[in-house]
Amino acid sequence: MSSAFDKGGLIKQPGPRLRKFIPLKFVTKHGAGKKSTYAELNLTSMVDMLTILVVFLLQTFSASGELLTVSKNITLPEALNYKDLEQAPIISISRDSVTLNGEPKADSSELTRETTMDWKIPQLHDDLVVLKNNFKLLHPDPNDWKGLVIIQGDKNIDFKVLKKVMYTCTVAGYNNVNFAVSQKSKGGAAPAGH
Amino acid sequence: MGGAAPTPSGKGGKKPLDAAINLVPFIDLLSCCISFLLITAVWTQLARMDVTQKSKSNSAPTDEPPQNQVTLTLFVNKDNTFTFSKSTGESIAIEAKADDYDYVKLADTLAQAKKDHADKEDLTIKTDDVVVYQKIIKTMDIAISAKFPTVTLTDKGAGG
Numbered sequence: 001m002s003s004a005f006d007k008g009g010l011i012k013q014p015g016p017r018l019r020k021f022i023p024l025k026f027v028t029k030h031g032a033g034k035k036s037t038y039a040e041l042n043l044t045s046m047v048d049m050l051t052i053l054v055v056f057l058l059q060t061f062s063a064s065g066e067l068l069t070v071s072k073n074i075t076l077p078e079a080l081n082y083k084d085l086e087q088a089p090i091i092s093i094s095r096d097s098v099t100l101n102g103e104p105k106a107d108s109s110e111l112t113r114e115t116t117m118d119w120k121i122p123q124l125h126d127d128l129v130v131l132k133n134n135f136k137l138l139h140p141d142p143n144d145w146k147g148l149v150i151i152q153g154d155k156n157i158d159f160k161v162l163k164k165v166m167y168t169c170t171v172a173g174y175n176n177v178n179f180a181v182s183q184k185s186k187g188g189a190a191p192a193g194h
Numbered sequence: 195m196g197g198a199a200p201t202p203s204g205k206g207g208k209k210p211l212d213a214a215i216n217l218v219p220f221i222d223l224l225s226c227c228i229s230f231l232l233i234t235a236v237w238t239q240l241a242r243m244d245v246t247q248k249s250k251s252n253s254a255p256t257d258e259p260p261q262n263q264v265t266l267t268l269f270v271n272k273d274n275t276f277t278f279s280k281s282t283g284e285s286i287a288i289e290a291k292a293d294d295y296d297y298v299k300l301a302d303t304l305a306q307a308k309k310d311h312a313d314k315e316d317l318t319i320k321t322d323d324v325v326v327y328q329k330i331i332k333t334m335d336i337a338i339s340a341k342f343p344t345v346t347l348t349d350k351g352a353g354g
Contacts, residue, residue: 010211012212043217043221046221047217047220047221047224050221050224050225050228051224053224053228054224054227054228054231057227057228057231057232057235058231060235060237061231061234061235062236067240068240070238070240076240077327077328077331077332078331079241079243079331079332079334079335080335080339081243081335081338081339082241082242082243083241083242083243083244084241084242085240085241085242086242150242153327154327155326155327155328155331156326156327156328157326157327158323158324158325158326158327159321159322159323159324159325159326159327159330159349160323160324162327162330163323163348163349166245166247166347167247169247170247175247176244177245177246177247178242178243178244178245179242179243179245179331179334180240180241180242181240181241181242181243181331182238182239182240182241183239183240183241
């Protein structure tokens with residue numbers, strides 16, 4: 001077989017391996033049935049693995065970070081059509097309580113039992129108004145105010161509680177109500193809000 | 195270490211074409227990237243759904259749509275049935291399926307409604323007080339999938 005080596009082409013005969021040049025006895029000696037303690041590290045597969053890891057982690061990377069932490073006693077419903085989260089006051093509704101940014105504001109079971117026509121939750125309303133006023137003090141431009149609030153509700157709560165919270169938000173000036181959901185995978189399709 | 199060591203060409207003065215890649219800084223960079231990405235990774239995939247509310251406070255008569263425009267309303271009833279109605283008087287009842295709402299039929303009904311009213315983007319969902327939140331979200335999700343992105347959520351008492 002006429003090889004490229006004879007013709008002095010670009011393909012060269014492989015040179016000596018690194019192991020041969022290490023001047024350590026235990027590396028160079030392979031005598032008398034003694035097992036070599038030297039283990040070669042296959043760098044090619046290691047670099048491959050690291051590259052795949054980086055690509056996977058970059059794909060799952062979220063620039064918005066963790067804006068929302070789900071409470072222990074809340075299981076979010078799943079949805080296929082969603083938008084990215086934004087910074088906003090978070091109202092959590094579990095089967096026990098209604099909280100605003102982690103502070104309890106009302107009792108869910110009491111809200112379910114109530115039959116009054118007044119849907120406003122006074123404590124929640126007052127605190128939302130305080131938050132709104134604080135925001136307006138810090139951002140005097142009226143265009144900055146989007147009235148966004150995120151409701152993080154347990155999937156088993158009744159609509160009765162939800163409508164009272166939504167009504168309170170609207171009365172307090174938060175007209176842009178959003179529901180927090182878990183993203184349901186849909187086979188690689190882009191979300192609706194993108 | 196680690197680089198593909200270029201073999202001496204042996205032919206006086208000719209530069210070898212092989213280039214040695216130093217893998218050590220490359221592996222360092224990859225390791226730093228992996229550490230950073232693992233630390234900043236968010237594994238819970240949370241998002242939000244937009245909803246418009248038609249409550250007692252903003253259901254003034256001035257908010258009524260013009261007479262020539264069709265209004266689409268979907269009633270979510272507590273007995274696991276849907277009722278899809280148009281302001282023209284047409285109404286479609288979607289019966290329960292195995293003790294749950296028939297979401298497949300709902301999707302078909304909404305798709306047909308979208309065909310009939312291609313320019314309509316809004317849909318009003320009216321639910322009973324005892325309907326569970328998860329079912330409302332699923333209904334809203336189907337409505338958005340059927341190209342009704344502006345979903346208004348209200349109870350049955352408000353304006354109808």
